[in-house]
Amino acid sequence: MSEHNKDIQAEWDELVGNMNEAVAASMEQNMEASAAFMESWAEAVEDSMPTDDEWASSIEGYNDAYEVWMDAAEEMFARTADAAEGEEVAMTEFRDIWLQSANEAFKEVMGTSAFAAANGQLVSAMMEMREQADEIGEDTLAQLGMPTQSDIEEVGERLIELERRQHRVETKLDRIIESLE
Template identity: 75%
Template sequence: MSNQAEEMQEQWTSLVQNMNEAAAQSVEQNMDASAAFMESWGDAMEDSMLEQDDLAAGVEGYSNAYEVWMDAADQIFERTTDAAEGEDVALTEFRDIWLQSANEAFKEVMGTSAFAAANGQLVNAMMDMQEQADEMTEETLEDLGMPTQSDIEEVGERLVEIERRQHSVETKLDNILEQLE
């Protein structure tokens, strides 16, 4: 084998090795991300007070999402094998497989009644926290002698009432002036 052919073979081997390492790293990062998502989702489902049907739907959604991720891992493995065997495989294919799988997996999870119930609980908890924060703000401003939201709303209501009365008085004065003319 000539020196030039050996160099080309080394470059090709290096390129394939780099591509395989990048694909393996991508697979590992994506699997870690999906595992972290599934773990946090599982923790959220565990901590929430869901109905039995919602919980069953959540487990089914989780299972379906897991299958989607495993199918994606199989596709990545197949395309990596194809690339190692000399087939021209674009790196964007790997990205597309993971993006499509992520979308499908999230749909599987987010489309469940468990996800909707957990989100409802989260929104209620956030609204309760917001209400508590508003009450604390009101109390703090009151203690500092500053106007609170309630004070400002009361002043606004009084201004509207004064404007209404003023308009009524103006209308009556206009009627009296018309009758005097």
């Protein structure tokens, strides 16, 4: 093997070695982030035991939803009896009864403070997980020698500042040219 080919092989080996190290580091960070997410999720579940008021609100909401479903069942039974007696009942009427009942029942359940608290905790956990994923992505890109979103934003900010400076210089040059004419 020629000296030139040995140099190319050595560069290739170094590049592949660096990429392997970056991938290994990325996987390690991924595992750490997953573990952190699971810990925060476990803490959220542990801390999410509803208060007595939330329990009462939740139970009341579920009871109200149950009543909505029972009313829908009674109305369906009545309309079925009407159809059996010869009254013309459109099939869409049955569908509308269930759709309207479903909407009302979901409103009852989703309007409870327990549902709101659980939803808030879920959104919070998802935001934390997204932040961790973004950090891992940035770290991985940086280790691979690629520009990150932060790098791109910094370049954009610098470009805007350069454009502002250029505009000020152009304005001053225009004034100087006007005064010379």
